[in-house]
Amino acid sequence: xxxxxxxxxxxPENWVNELRNQHPGMNIYVYPEDHDNEEVEFAxxxxxPRGLFKNYPNLKVIASMGAGVDHILSDSxxxxxxxxxxxxxxxxxxxxxxxxxxxxxxxxxxxxxxxxSQKEKKWDRFQxxxxxxxxxxxxxxxxxxxxxxxxxYKNGFKIHGWSRTEKDCENVTSFHGKEQLEDxxxxxxxxxxxxxxxxxxxxxxxxxxxxxxxxxxxVINVARGQHLVEHDLMEMIDSGHLSGASLxxxxxxxxxxxxxxxxxxxxxxxPHIASLTNPKSVVPQIVENYERxxxxxxxxxxxxxxxxx
Numbered sequence: 001x002x003x004x005x006x007x008x009x010x011x012p013e014n015w016v017n018e019l020r021n022q023h024p025g026m027n028i029y030v031y032p033e034d035h036d037n038e039e040v041e042f043a044x045x046x047x048x049p050r051g052l053f054k055n056y057p058n059l060k061v062i063a064s065m066g067a068g069v070d071h072i073l074s075d076s077x078x079x080x081x082x083x084x085x086x087x088x089x090x091x092x093x094x095x096x097x098x099x100x101x102x103x104x105x106x107x108x109x110x111x112x113x114x115x116x117s118q119k120e121k122k123w124d125r126f127q128x129x130x131x132x133x134x135x136x137x138x139x140x141x142x143x144x145x146x147x148x149x150x151x152x153y154k155n156g157f158k159i160h161g162w163s164r165t166e167k168d169c170e171n172v173t174s175f176h177g178k179e180q181l182e183d184x185x186x187x188x189x190x191x192x193x194x195x196x197x198x199x200x201x202x203x204x205x206x207x208x209x210x211x212x213x214x215x216x217x218x219v220i221n222v223a224r225g226q227h228l229v230e231h232d233l234m235e236m237i238d239s240g241h242l243s244g245a246s247l248x249x250x251x252x253x254x255x256x257x258x259x260x261x262x263x264x265x266x267x268x269x270x271p272h273i274a275s276l277t278n279p280k281s282v283v284p285q286i287v288e289n290y291e292r293x294x295x296x297x298x299x300x301x302x303x304x305x306x307x308x309x
Contacts, residue, residue, distance in 0.1 A: 001027070001039065001041050001042075001075075001294070002027040002028070002029055002035065002036075002039040002040050002041070002042075003026055003027065003028050003029070003040070003041075003042045003043070003044060003069065003290065004028075004029050004030075004031060004035065004040045004042070004043045004044070004045075004056070005017065005028065005030045005043075005044050005045070006031040006043060006044070006045040006046075006048040006049075006052065007045060007047065007048075007065060008031075008047060008048070008049065008200075009047070010046060010065075010242070011200075012030050014279045014280075015044065015065070015279045015283070016028055016030065017205050017279075018280055018283040019041065019283055019286070019287065021124065021262070021292065022283050022287050023287045025130065026108075026130070026287075027039070031048075031052075032201045032282045033229045037056050037057070038056075038057065038058055039058075039059060040059055041058050041059060041060045041061070041161065041293065042059075042060065042061045042063065042289075042290050042293055043056070043059060043062045043063065043264065044063045044065060044286060045063070045064065045065065045071075046064065046065040046066060046071060047071045048072070048075070048298070050071075050075050050076075050077060050156075051075065051077040052077075052097075052160070053075070053077070053078055053079055053082065053309045054077045054078075054079060056079065057079075057104070059079055059082055059151070060082065060083060060168055060293055061082065061083045061084075061085065061289065061290075061293050061299065062078070062082055062083070062084050062085075063084075063085045063286055063289060064084070064085065064087060065087065065121065065277055066086075066087050066092075066178045066277045067086055067087050067088065067092055067143075067144065067153060067275075067277075068086070068197070068224065068301050069073045069084055069086045069196075069303050069308075069309065070196070070197040070224060070226075070308070072084055073303070073305060073308055079285075083217055083293075083302055084302070084303040084305060085174040085289055085299050085300070085301050085302050085303060086195075086301050086303055086309075087277060087285065087301065088143055088285075088301050089277070089278075089281055089285070090281075090285065091275075091278055091280050091281045092142060092144075092275045092276075092277060092278075092281075092282075093124070093144060093147045093275075094146065094147070095274070095275035095276070096144050096148060096194075096222065096274050096275040096293045097150070097151035097277060098149050099222065099248070099274040100148045100151070100192055100220060100222060100236070100274070101151050101152060101155060102146075103220050103246040104136065104152065104157070104192075105188055105216045105222070106136075106246070106268070107190065107218050107220075107243075107246065108128055108130070108131070108134055108190075109126075109128045110126030110128055112126075112244075112268050113124065113126045114233070114266075119156070124249075130156075130184065131155055131156035131157045132156045132157075132158070133189060134157050134158065134189055134190065135157075135158045135160060135187050135189045136152055136157050136158065136159055136160065136188065136189070136190045136191075137160045137161070137184055137185065137187060137188025137189075137190070137191045137192065138152075138159065138160070138161045138162070138172075138190060138194060139161075139162050139163075139191065139192065139193045139194060139204075139223075139304060140162075140163065140193065140194035140195035140196065141161045141162070141163040141167045141169055141172070141174065142163075142194070142196070142309070143292055144194050145161065145163075145194040146169055148192065148194060149161055149169060149171070149172050150171070151169075151249065152170070153171040153290075158173075159171060159172045159173065160172065160173045160174075160175065160184055160187045160188060161173070161174050161175065161184075162174075162175045162176065162180070162181060162184040163175075163176050164176065164200070165177070166175065166296040170246050173187070182191070182212050183211075185212040185213050186212060186213075186214065188213055188214070188215055188217060189214055189216070190202075190217065190219075190220065191213060191217060191218070191219050191220065192220045192222070193205060193219070193220070193222065193223045193227055194223050194306055195222040195223050195224060195227060196223075196309035197223065197226055197227060197308070198307070198308035199308070201227060202226050202227065203226070203227070203228075203229050204227055204231045205221065205227050205228040205229060205232075205233070206220065206229040206234040207229070207236060208234065209246045210232060210233070210241065210242060211236075211241070213241075213242070215241055216241075216242070216243045217241075217242055217243065217244065218245065218246070219233065219242060219244075219245040219246070220245070220246045220247075221247050221248065221249055222248045222274045223249060224249050225247075225250040225251040226251055227249075227254070228247070228251075232309040233245055233267075234260065234261075234264065235262075235271075236266075237264070237266050237267070243266065244266035244267060244268070245266070245267050245268070246267075246268040246270070247269055247270070248270045248271075248273065249265060249272055249274075252270055254306075255269065255270075255271075255309050277306065281293075285300055285301065289302060291303075
């Protein structure tokens, strides 16, 4: 029985070291080093090559290295009956909440504007907005969405939330379903996307949705690049309907040098760093699920594959 780590483009050393520290008897392979495919029952992965796992006849569990699982579920060649798990980690959750708060404050206080003014040696003032006068809409009320809502509420913001199904979240005015989406958007001066990426949410941040936001609204996407129709965002900013955007995720990463987002004065770019997985913090739940798999016990943080999250 072996564990396979598959993370092209990422250094797996810290993951290997933590797994061996916390489970000394675990047999670990790192793809693509030589190994016996039939030995592998548990895979730990981020952005594996499509179709790879069809070659593992005894694979039982595929564990994501992070909170997202779209990089796994988008593979149409997953083995039948395999179980998929995601990461839920207090450190990831706190880091995401802090990041969104920082982007919101950056926007309402005009800090991005002042950075540009300094480069141009312009002594100019921006009329800032106060938290208590700011309505924030959060799309996606899962673990991360709830944590972000709580952080923003505690900092004085008025919070609205939208989800696919009805949710009852403390200190959040909640909306759900397509029939309540427009009412939610009309109360979102700053829109934060924290939705899982599914066939129903891909391209959801588009011109039709932006048109339902108040004039001058600001967009923050910390979910997945595939949620956003990039051309629609730029058109809505250039027309003046949106005041700008903060983007941490993109359809192609790293963002290509020639991409127009780089030069757009009202788009703030960060390189997918809103919350980064810390192997030391996350490995205990990976080890626990490995043991649960061996004992045929229910897994923690198992994904409902049909739902996509």
